[in-house]
Amino acid sequence: MSSKVGIIGVGMTKFGELWDRRYRDLIVDAGVDAIKDAGIEGNQIGGMYVGSMSPGLFAEQEHVSALVADYSGLAGIPATRVEAACASGGVALREAYLAVKSGEMDIVVAGGVEKMTDVPTGSAAVALMGAGDQEWEAFKGATFPSLYALMARRHMVEYGTTIEQISQVAVKSHDNASLNENAHYGFKVTLEQVMNSSMVADPLRILHCSGITDGAATVILASEEKAKELVDDPVWIKASALATDTIALHDRKSLSKTEATVLAARKAYKDAEIKPEDVDFAEVHDAFSIAEILAIEALDFCDFGEGGKLTQQGETALKGRIPINPSGGLKGKGHPVGATGIAQAIEAVLQIRGKAGDRQVKGAETGLIHNVGGSGATCVIHILSMEK
Amino acid sequence: MAVGIVGYGTYLPKYRIKAEEIARVWGKDPEAMKKGLGIYEKTVPNLDEDAATIAVEAARSALRHSGIKPADIGAIYVGSESHPYAVKPTATIVGAAIEATPELTAADLEFACKAGTAAIQCCMGLVEAGRIKYGLAIGSDTSQGMPGDVLEYTASAGGAAFIIGERNLIAQIKDTYSFTTDTPDFWRREGQEFPRHGARFTGEPAYFKHVINCSNKIMERNELKPKDFQYAVFHQPNGRFPVKAAKLLGFDQEQIKLGLLTPWIGNTYSGSTPLGLARILDEAKGGDLILATSYGSGAGSDSFIIEVTKENERRRNPTPLQCFIDRKEYVDYAIYAKLKGKIKGVVLEK
Amino acid sequence: MxxxxxxxxxxxxxxxxxxxxxxxxxxxxxxxxxxxxxxxxxxxxxxxxxxxGKGEIYSYTTVCAPPQGFEYQAPYVLAIVKMKEGPFITAQIVDCKPEEIEIGKKVETVFRKVIADGSSGIIRYGYKFKLRD
Missing domain, CATH: 2.20.28 (Rubrerythrin, domain 2)
Structure with a gap:
């Protein structure tokens, strides 16, 4: 029950338009890589959690828990699908963490996968809008970019955040993604390009929005005893926190503060016994550039209203005070929704292992990963560290 | 007991297209078209407006004016030639949207441009028979004109709603009379997008024969002459027919000026005569006498002799039609074509 | 069905x-x-x-990349409206240009078609808002 939980293996596909691979291929490829990385055998795995937002609408496939176990050659093990919209991966990680933590299982797989490019863009938008309130947002013609645009507008009005500051988030994300061989959008963009890209939902433009991406990511979790026995460099999960908020954006207390993130962060910092300033880097849910500003404020890396300035001053860049999204984030790396939360964990593990290559954050010992569902109705946060 | 109008409401879409803009597209002389049809501009419904939404807006306005409880409405009849569904009533949409359901009867009517006045007659009958307390009669249309056809300069959108009852009347309907024949001057076959018409045949044997006969007969049987009326309104398929009809009947321009709307809003079809009547009621005083004669192709006319009561001066409509006439924004032919679903490949619901 | x-x-x-x-x-x-x-x-x-049905604009955007079923309405204004009675709702603001919209402007409901299931399916009507005169 009091066992620590460590990550002992990671694996992910390249993120992108992966025309030659099916839904089941993606997750199996990522899973095999993670098992190899951990140096274990399949028969050592006690259970599996798969985060996937909408395989039914994206790939016309439900019951993916059994499918993934089956195609991994592991039919027989307990497998569970986890869905929390774009936070499905992060919540799958948490469920796997709890399974180990409880003592029920010693070695557990947490995976995340989405195959988004097999449907037209309009259908993908409809599937994604399932993360909002179908009856009172989607029915009125709301899209996810438009919901984040409504938040951006309030943030700009309440705090004086500028479109330049919001755009700088995208510039930084692409800079980092250009150093990540797995990134879907591994090219650099200029501030001017971002600010002149085509309008999606005023004030958000296409380069403020994450795209439509295929991909899968898997991590292997183990109990303290097993982790020490199996690998030399486990990365420990110091805290796992999940919070919810109203499903519809219009019912929130504020459009410029993300309450679920505030709640989850508070618990995570308490459980990990650290302060925000102890975090060396963070992977946050920048599905839209404004979302990163909302996230870093709610995570208390700066005061509310200061997120734009912090970004503009370069403090969130790789060499800044608190590097945000060294992987390129959802914007640069890509956002295959179910895979995102797990991919964030993988980036944190690579950074903490010191294996992040050109995008390595100096002195990365403690990292925070922040995964959001919908317009903020679910937030799941994990704190990972090289120390137990 | 007297039957009449307890309250009324109107609605016009915000957008307008000018006659010269339509003429420009089809290479016609704009001045000749304006003069020939007596029309300057017409209303254009937004993409999300149809005969049902217009009917609802007019009905809600009528309820605000009348002050009656929606549950006291015993019948709703919606006259239109552009009901959004071929099968499934517009009247039930209106009933639900004004919270009058479920204890009432409802039906849609179609009689080209006179279905709105036919709805008034249906309500009058039920009220007079003592079967219902109030009836809601609506004429509402988002009419279509074939691209390039002369109808395209006039076919517009708008509607009016009247609450018919016996108490607290702003105007008493003293008499109604109809004149009906089988005259194929204008039609739209089932499943067809646009109506067709008999060009000059729509004049003398159609519009004028019915409007003149109907108006004359109702005046005769009530022993009234044109000079006895303060106001008259005749169906307005364009800006010229009603002016000519008035002259033939012996009415002067002053009597028809107030209710003549087509030059500025176009032909709102089932809404045409009802809107003209509403415009007159917005200003009429107690004791004023109004002659209203609609015309529907196919063909028939409904005439009404209406006496305004003092109540109309005490209880003026809070949203007079002029509010909608003044609220306007012009669109060019391209936007008009998009809003009306006339662009090939654009699947729009009319 | x-x-x-x-x-x-x-x-x-x-x-x-x-x-x-x-x-x-x-x-x-x-x-x-x-x-x-x-x-x-x-x-x-x-x-x-x-x-x-009366309220004021709390936040707004212009949707330029519409979802399925809203293609021909774009660009359209989508807003969160603070209703007089307190709650907030999401809805389109119609009959206006995006540049006419400001936070705090008074709005009221209108009855409109919201979305139709192609040209043969049902039409779903409902509230939208317009700027008050």
């Missing part, structure tokens, strides 16, 4: 006439309807409540 038909039908009172609910215990008002008052939970007492 057509998709979305019964879903829309059961929501008609809310979508046509803004029939929400309120808690008689704490006076909180809800739109869309809630059956449990988040403040009072089981001690609450929920009853229907009709909203006036």
């Amino acid at each position: 057509t998709k979305g038909l019964a879903t829309h039908w059961r929501l008609m009172p809310q979508r046509y006439n803004l029939i929400g609910t309120h808690c008689k215990n704490c006076k909180s008002k809800f739109f869309p309807q809630r059956k449990i008052c988040p403040k009072c939970r089981r001690t609450g007492s929920i009853e229907e409540f009709k909203f006036s």
Whole structure:
């Protein structure tokens, strides 16, 4: 029950338009890589959690828990699908963490996968809008970019955040993604390009929005005893926190503060016994550039209203005070929704292992990963560290 | 007991297209078209407006004016030639949207441009028979004109709603009379997008024969002459027919000026005569006498002799039609074509 | 059975006439309807409540990349409206240009087509807002 939980293996596909691979291929490829990385055998795995937002609408496939176990050659093990919209991966990680933590299982797989490019863009938008309130947002013609645009507008009005500051988030994300061989959008963009890209939902433009991406990511979790026995460099999960908020954006207390993130962060910092300033880097849910500003404020890396300035001053860049999204984030790396939360964990593990290559954050010992569902109705946060 | 109008409401879409803009597209002389049809501009419904939404807006306005409880409405009849569904009533949409359901009867009517006045007659009958307390009669249309056809300069959108009852009347309907024949001057076959018409045949044997006969007969049987009326309104398929009809009947321009709307809003079809009547009621005083004669192709006319009561001066409509006439924004032919679903490949619901 | 038909039908009172609910215990008002008052939970007492349809713009955007079914309406203004009675709702603002919209501007409901199931399916009507004159 009091066992620590460590990550002992990671694996992910390249993120992108992966025309030659099916839904089941993606997750199996990522899973095999993670098992190899951990140096274990399949028969050592006690259970599996798969985060996937909408395989039914994206790939016309439900019951993916059994499918993934089956195609991994592991039919027989307990497998569970986890869905929390774009936070499905992060919540799958948490469920796997709890399974180990409880003592029920010693070695557990947490995976995340989405195959988004097999449907037209309009259908993908409809599937994604399932993360909002179908009856009172989607029915009125709301899209996810438009919901984040409504938040951006309030943030700009309440705090004086500028479109330049919001755009700088995208510039930084692409800079980092250009150093990540797995990134879907591994090219650099200029501030001017971002600010002149085509309008999606005023004030958000296409380069403020994450795209439509295929991909899968898997991590292997183990109990303290097993982790020490199996690998030399486990990365420990110091805290796992999940919070919810109203499903519809219009019912929130504020459009410029993300309450679920505030709640989850508070618990995570308490459980990990650290302060925000102890975090060396963070992977946050920048599905839209404004979302990163909302996230870093709610995570208390700066005061509310200061997120734009912090970004503009370069403090969130790789060499800044608190590097945000060294992987390129959802914007640069890509956002295959179910895979995102797990991919964030993988980036944190690579950074903490010191294996992040050109995008390595100096002195990365403690990292925070922040995964959001919908317009903020679910937030799941994990704190990972090289120390137990 | 007297039957009449307890309250009324109107609605016009915000957008307008000018006659010269339509003429420009089809290479016609704009001045000749304006003069020939007596029309300057017409209303254009937004993409999300149809005969049902217009009917609802007019009905809600009528309820605000009348002050009656929606549950006291015993019948709703919606006259239109552009009901959004071929099968499934517009009247039930209106009933639900004004919270009058479920204890009432409802039906849609179609009689080209006179279905709105036919709805008034249906309500009058039920009220007079003592079967219902109030009836809601609506004429509402988002009419279509074939691209390039002369109808395209006039076919517009708008509607009016009247609450018919016996108490607290702003105007008493003293008499109604109809004149009906089988005259194929204008039609739209089932499943067809646009109506067709008999060009000059729509004049003398159609519009004028019915409007003149109907108006004359109702005046005769009530022993009234044109000079006895303060106001008259005749169906307005364009800006010229009603002016000519008035002259033939012996009415002067002053009597028809107030209710003549087509030059500025176009032909709102089932809404045409009802809107003209509403415009007159917005200003009429107690004791004023109004002659209203609609015309529907196919063909028939409904005439009404209406006496305004003092109540109309005490209880003026809070949203007079002029509010909608003044609220306007012009669109060019391209936007008009998009809003009306006339662009090939654009699947729009009319 | 057509998709979305019964879903829309059961929501008609809310979508046509803004029939929400309120808690008689704490006076909180809800739109869309809630059956449990988040403040009072089981001690609450929920009853229907009709909203006036008047409010003001709290936040807004212009949707240029519309979802399926809204293609030809774009660009359209989408806003969060703060209703006079308190709750906020998401809706389109019609009959206006995006540049006419400002936070705090007064709006009121209009009855419009919201989305139609192609040209042969049902038409779903409901509230939208327009700027008040």
